[in-house]
Amino acid sequence: MSTTPVKVAVTGAAGQIGYSLLFRLASGSLLGPDTPIQLQLLEITPALKALEGVVMELDDCAFPTLAGVEIGDDAEKIFDGVNLALLVGARPRGPGMERGDLLEANGAIFTAQGKALNAVAADDVRIGVTGNPANTNALIAMSNAPDIPQERFSALTRLDHNRAIAQLAAKTGTSVADIKKITIWGNHSATQYPDIFHAEIAGKNAAETVGDQAWIENDFIPTVAKRGAAIIEARGSSSAASAASATIDAARDWLHGTPEGDWASMAVVSDGSYDVPEGLIYSFPVTTKGGDWEIVQGLEIDEFSRGRMDATAAELIEERDAVKELGLI
Numbered sequence: 001m002s003t004t005p006v007k008v009a010v011t012g013a014a015g016q017i018g019y020s021l022l023f024r025l026a027s028g029s030l031l032g033p034d035t036p037i038q039l040q041l042l043e044i045t046p047a048l049k050a051l052e053g054v055v056m057e058l059d060d061c062a063f064p065t066l067a068g069v070e071i072g073d074d075a076e077k078i079f080d081g082v083n084l085a086l087l088v089g090a091r092p093r094g095p096g097m098e099r100g101d102l103l104e105a106n107g108a109i110f111t112a113q114g115k116a117l118n119a120v121a122a123d124d125v126r127i128g129v130t131g132n133p134a135n136t137n138a139l140i141a142m143s144n145a146p147d148i149p150q151e152r153f154s155a156l157t158r159l160d161h162n163r164a165i166a167q168l169a170a171k172t173g174t175s176v177a178d179i180k181k182i183t184i185w186g187n188h189s190a191t192q193y194p195d196i197f198h199a200e201i202a203g204k205n206a207a208e209t210v211g212d213q214a215w216i217e218n219d220f221i222p223t224v225a226k227r228g229a230a231i232i233e234a235r236g237s238s239s240a241a242s243a244a245s246a247t248i249d250a251a252r253d254w255l256h257g258t259p260e261g262d263w264a265s266m267a268v269v270s271d272g273s274y275d276v277p278e279g280l281i282y283s284f285p286v287t288t289k290g291g292d293w294e295i296v297q298g299l300e301i302d303e304f305s306r307g308r309m310d311a312t313a314a315e316l317i318e319e320r321d322a323v324k325e326l327g328l329i
């Protein structure tokens with residue numbers, strides 16, 4: 001085992017996602033069995049006692065890869081020297097709430113955390129935002145961290161990507177392992193556009209294999225896009241274990257690379273690719289290598305896809321303008 005631990009910060013560590021995420025991180029799901037991990041856990045003061053209990057449980061697992069755990073409510077202390085920051089802590093959406101309702105409540109959190117990361121994170125830091133509204137929270141954090149390259153920020157659409165794979169596998173009676181090149185475009189919200197026109201099932205075009213445009217439009221896309229709300233409705237609280245799993249999938253691919261012949265969906269700062277307005281945190285198909293991502297270029301976009309991609313961009317522009325108005329960016 002290498003001796004220098006990778007320092008990984010998790011915010012909202014005493015929350016529901018944290019309760020699944022921390023144990024996966026500590027047991028090596030992100031960095032593998034040979035790399036020790038140091039967990040830096042941030043919470044609000046009233047949640048620190050509960051977090052102490054979670055740390056007792058982490059201790060009791062005796063994970064060989066867990067080099068140490070530090071907890072606290074001071075972002076500058078917790079983010080000091082971190083190589084990866086997973087920003088999960090935020091107020092989750094309750095029944096009947098839209099993500100827009102969360103902009104103001106969560107904006108302040110991501111302003112402060114962007115500033116703290118800017119001041120004390122390691123030079124190689126990567127920042128993944130899971131807390132909703134994830135794309136715009138990432139935009140706020142990025143805008144408040146001028147010394148960190150913009151490419152180091154991303155928001156989580158990997159859960160949507162994984163949901164799309166699961167739906168497509170169920171529809172076609174295939175294995176999830178056979179499905180590649182799914183794309184989630186845009187916002188992690190009900191306007192997202194899950195795209196199977198470039199996807200493959202066992203090497204064949206997925207949309208052609210399905211051969212049912214009505215299912216794509218009326219079933220697949222809304223099911224994936226509204227899955228978060230369906231889970232809130234069924235569970236009474238938002239997805240947690242699947243969100244933690246997707247947070248790990250996204251960070252693992254970012255740090256270690258996407259597999260050959262596949263890509264991942266990641267919400268990253270737009271460079272204008274596919275006519276997405278520059279500067280938005282928009283989910284694209286990306287390949288990753290050595291901790292860097294690249295937007296997959298050259299995909300053909302038909303009129304149907306264009307309309308969906310523009311609609312989700314329009315929502316992100318509205319969110320951006322709202323947080324600008326609030327003085328958060």
Ligand SMILES: NC(=O)c1ccc[n+]([C@@H]2O[C@H](COP(=O)([O-])OP(=O)(O)OC[C@H]3O[C@@H](n4cnc5c(N)ncnc54)[C@H](O)[C@@H]3O)[C@@H](O)[C@H]2O)c1
Pocket residue numbers: 011012013014015016017018042043044047088089090091092093109129130131132133134156157159160188238239240243
């Ligand atoms: N992007 C996605 O795919 C996805 C999926 C599921 C959930 N989410 C979002 O993830 C977030 C967390 O969900 P959860 O179910 O764990 O919620 P939760 O309420 O169980 O936990 C959130 C935790 O964040 C903490 N917190 C609040 N403000 C904080 C701050 N300033 N600093 C540090 N911690 C703070 C709270 O004390 C709480 O313990 C929510 O915003 C939820 O909507 C995103």
Ligand SMILES: O=C(O)C[C@H](O)C(=O)O
Pocket residue numbers: 092093132159227228229231238239243
């Ligand atoms: O939809 C939500 O608010 C929860 C979460 O983002 C999800 O997709 O499960």
